Amino acid sequence: MADAARPRRPHRAPVHPGAWWLWSLALGTAATRTTNPLLLALLIAVSAYVVATCRPSAPWSRSYGAFVKLALAVLLVRLVFATVLGSPIPGTHVLITLPEIGLPAWAQGIRLGGEVTAEALTFALYDGLKLATLLICVGAANALANPSRLLKSLPGALYEMGVAVVVALTFAPNLIADVQRLRAARRLRGRPDKGVRGLLHVGLPVLEGALERSVSLAAAMDARGYGRTARVPAAVRRTTAALTLGGLLGVCAGTYGLLTAEGAAYGMPVLLLGVAAALAGLRLGGRRSLRTRYRPDRWDARAWLIVGSGVAVAALLALAAARDPAALHPGVVPLVAPALPLWPAAAVLLGLLPAFAAPDSEEPS
Structure with a gap:
């Protein structure tokens, strides 16, 4: 009776998956604007808190730990390369001296071994971080972001490519789940699940299950008319190809202009024109798709708040990098401890808004 009288929590629609991707890419853009380890650590903490607050209990949502391990591996490889291959950064604080191997004349600029300085390792740490x-x-x-719902939100022109990407991304989680299930079954039967013998007895059923899923997926896609396209006039097809190709070239040219000092004047206009042309091409290309959408995800106020918080972080850090580059790019020669700039750090904290705007908003699947 008490449970029946307890008020139920109102159901909230899940956030549009595109909002999560734009928020994450905006935080990644902010990370490219600084090498300050304190700001980068703050960005990592913000993303981890939002993931811990908003991540659903679904198999595809457990990939965050794998990306953290991959990031640690990248950081370690960067430090190893700086230790073994040397660094162009001059330094006076020698930590260790490795045996140096002489290289031929054509390999000038590269060395194996030699002195390893604290300045070189610190520069490699900042760059790898x-x-x-x-x-x-x-x-x-x-x-x-739920990959299946993200696929549903793609434009019709990108649907076939999106299906291939989603199938490829979900293959690894399904494979890991099958391995864990089979190893647990072998342990319950008292059979070995480790070593070469255990790997052989687990690997064959896993490959068999993957093949069966592939055949079932192909049959389901064929039954649903996957790949069937509508007939459109030749003029529309040529216009679509011209707009898409020209838009992509414009995006590349505009991005190059923004990254170089000489193209700062034309970079943004060319980029905007390229994006507009590419979107027009994708819209025209969607006429060839005959699929419909069941309950499409809506872009609501929470999605705007999530995207806006990420864009604000990226924009404010870009502004800070232009106004105070020394604070966002601490030097290593001479070797000094990095300082935490206050207002850029406060800007990074704006990325926590999704944790309060959309807690537990995703539905498990």
């Missing part, structure tokens, strides 16, 4: 933060932000998007 930036890439690691970018990978962790991408992992947050994978843990928060």
Whole structure:
């Protein structure tokens, strides 16, 4: 009786998966604007808190830990390369001296071994931490955005490519789940599940299950008319190809202009024109798709808040990098401890808004 009288929590529609991807990519963009380890650690903490608050209990949402491990591996490889291959950063604080191997004249600029300085390792740490933060932000998007719902939200022109990407992304989680299930079954039967023998007895059923799922997926796609397209006039097809190709070229040219000092004047207009042309091409290309959408995800106020918080973080860190580059890119020669700039740190904290705007908003699947 008490449970019946307890008020139920009102159901909230899940957030649009595109909002999570835009939020994560905006945080990754912010990470590329700084090498300050304190700001990068703050970005990692923000993404981890949002993932812990908003991540659903679904198999595809457990990829965040794998991306964290991948980021740590990238950071370790960067430090190993700086130790073994040397660094162009001069330094006076020698930590260790490795045996140096002489290289031929054509390999000038590369050395194996020699002195390892604290300045070189610190520079490698800052540089590797930036890439690691970018990978962790991408992992947050994978843990928060449902891949099947993201596929449903794609334009019709990208549907076939999106299906291939989703199938490829969900193959690894299903494979890991099958391995865990079979190993647990062998342990319950008192059979070995480790070593070469256990791997052989587990690997064959896993491959057999993967093949059966592939055949079932192919049959289901064929029964649903996958790949069937509508007939459109030749002029529309040519216009679609011209707009899409021209838009992609415009995006590349505009991005290059924004990254170089000489193209700062034309970079943004060309980028906007390229994006507009590409979107028009995708819209025209969607006429060839005959599929319909059942209960399409809506872009509501929470999605705007999530995207806006990420864009604000990226924009404010880009502004801080332009106004105070020394604070966002601490030097290593001379070797000094990095300081935490206050207002850029406060800007990074704006990325926590999704944790309060959409807690537990995703439905398990």
